[in-house]
Amino acid sequence: MLEAVADALIARVDDLWVVAERETALGEVRLRGEIARSAGQFRLFAQVIRDGGHVGAIIDHADPSLTPPRPDVRRMKRPLPGVVAVFAASNFPFAFSVAGGDTASALAAGCSVVVKAHPGHPQTSELVAEVVRSALPSPDLLGLVHGMQAGVELVRHPAVVAVGFTGSVAGGKAIQALIDGRETPIPFFGELGSVNPVVVLPSARAEEVAGGFAGSLTLGVGQFCTNPGLLFVPEDAGLLERLAAAVRETTGGPMLAERIRDGYLGGLERLSELRVLAEGKAGDGAWGVTPTVFVTDIGEFADKLPRVAEECFGPASIVVTYREVAELLAVLEQLEGSLTATVHGTVPEEAAPVAEVLGRKAGRLIWNGWPTGVAVCWAMHHGGPWPASTSAAHTSVGATAIDRWLAPTAYQDWPAELLPPELQDGNPLGVPQRVDGRFRT
């Protein structure tokens, strides 16, 4: 089923990107790539459930020699019994929307899904839902609703067993408040705000930093949750000049929607107490914006925390100069949680204390790279401490994203005829099992 969905998305790529382009202005290359990514997510989850490791099968045979005697106990994770509500994001009309990772992982878990469409791409949402449904054994496995009131009713609905969300901190808090008002609480997996600090160590190859930074900052008009919003660099006039030059080479573009453009302009206003290091060229289109990079030193930055470290969604960033790694550590310690944190350097030992702090602040640590671009693979973790995520233990990208929609059941002295195949002694599905304390694959 999941592979049929992937095939259906790819078969309709020529229609899909055109509709999405009209609603998002993200461009053909990006949109085609994103459809391929969405299809790839469905294929990954097909692999995941064929493998079967996601159920965490554990078998402890009875041991009458113990005091007290131990019964036969077997445990595996099963789908949450109901409907997963998914709130689509604005910035990925495919990969974090109707056919996004939340939907793919929830269907893979064995749940049905109702998506609250993002108002930024309603027609794309309808077309994607139609394409996905055409590949499902029952169209009832995927519902689609539009509008804020429908979203409210969805979260309140007694059949809904969990909520996935990608969006703002304010949006996430609003959904949490709705969940708090439910008679039966349900888990909430929200991916909210993230500033994604990047630390350039004194040992870094400075000549590689400026171009990479400017590219990551302005990719997709900066509309990524992994956009590098803070760049900590050694005090070095040459490096600042290189960064400024690279930013001046960039060009902005149209943002996804008027509201998002207004949010970006508001963010620039908020940051205007800092000095502008450089701007890129203005973007055209209805909601065009200009990449803007501010600069400050670490003392001023620390004085203006936390407000200067709030996410400004779009192609804006702050370059923060530091003199000593020690003063840097104290400031990093004050940052809120992020999806990512990046270190540039050539001497791992120099990075160790920085990595220790950043490891408590972000869900993904990157070495000599850039945070934009989230590989869809087994090991990806796209989450982090609040406010990056409402649940630091979970990811919304990668194979383990399926874990959000599962909960375990233990079977005690249960008849073999009624045991799920994953827990049978013969292991007919060949899933990874831990048997009497030892892994068998």
Place this chain on the structure above:
Amino acid sequence: MLEAVADALIARVDDLWVVAERETALGEVRLRGEIARSAGQFRLFAQVIRDGGHVGAIIDHADPSLTPPRPDVRRMKRPLPGVVAVFAASNFPFAFSVAGGDTASALAAGCSVVVKAHPGHPQTSELVAEVVRSALPSPDLLGLVHGMQAGVELVRHPAVVAVGFTGSVAGGKAIQALIDGRETPIPFFGELGSVNPVVVLPSARAEEVAGGFAGSLTLGVGQFCTNPGLLFVPEDAGLLERLAAAVRETTGGPMLAERIRDGYLGGLERLSELRVLAEGKAGDGAWGVTPTVFVTDIGEFADKLPRVAEECFGPASIVVTYREVAELLAVLEQLEGSLTATVHGTVPEEAAPVAEVLGRKAGRLIWNGWPTGVAVCWAMHHGGPWPASTSAAHTSVGATAIDRWLAPTAYQDWPAELLPPELQDGNPLGVPQRVDGRFRT
């Protein structure tokens, strides 16, 4: 360290049970057994962290042939960065208190712990803390506070990263409200109320049911979260008479505290709209109570839902007679979540539809047994849908209880020198790793 704690508890068992007996009246046999259980939990978690499977190590090597090229990504779970707050339960002064499973699993995860002592056994709590600390490399790894205000401050404290709790639904809601008021939300793992339905199918060996039920109901004066509060039986005058006779043979005992005794008497009052099937003999001691079993038919029971299906903590239960399995299914469907659900029968196919419903209502399914007694093993799941637990995906007993205090970090293109050993290619600790999509152990 964990094994040293286990040894220290066993070495002091003669002192520990005496202090606990003074505060709980649970008796020498039970208390010695419970200390052994607590020590066993520390030993199990020592095995768990030696094994290393709990970190869920995943390695995806770089793949430049993909579009876009995939970086090297590695992921493992690490301890939540801070202090775990543990609220001790009244009914297990060792196994769910200062040296209980929450403390053992949190220390095993790598967190420090502050326990809010239960007011029912403050001296036991102090002595246990002293014994545990004597085996820890630093006494600061385990804190102990007393009193409701200290508990409130604990939940609000910024260094606290998660809360474990075993207690009432009201207590759990109060803690959740405190967490909702925090600036940074944290996960809450509460084990709250549970009625633990038991279904006796027409094919069950009726002669084995009555004695087992009466024993499970009155074990520990019914003060177990897994106490069988509902028994569904086929309409059969003979079986009812056998149940009544078995209950009449039981003897109550002193409950743990005046407040708990008063709660039990309030529960009996609430259930007094039902007919009493049988009572046991009155228990002596300061807060002695009488085992009491009510009886009703499934129609009356359904009419009086949900109030008759609320947990009554203590040796009380309701026997519900049914005529057809079909009418039983409709009523089971209306029950709230429980820690356990039990089926008695001899024909697995007869049990299948009942098991399907109960599998959505409880965290542990038991065949031809009784819910009291929770084996400490790899496969145990002691949790369930709300209100049995605040997080149906997690357990408070068994090896996977450690998962509550962990969150993943992904390392992208990270230098080998800075990678945790669990994620190194050489796998120096020999932990189970998933490498490029395949499990290796």
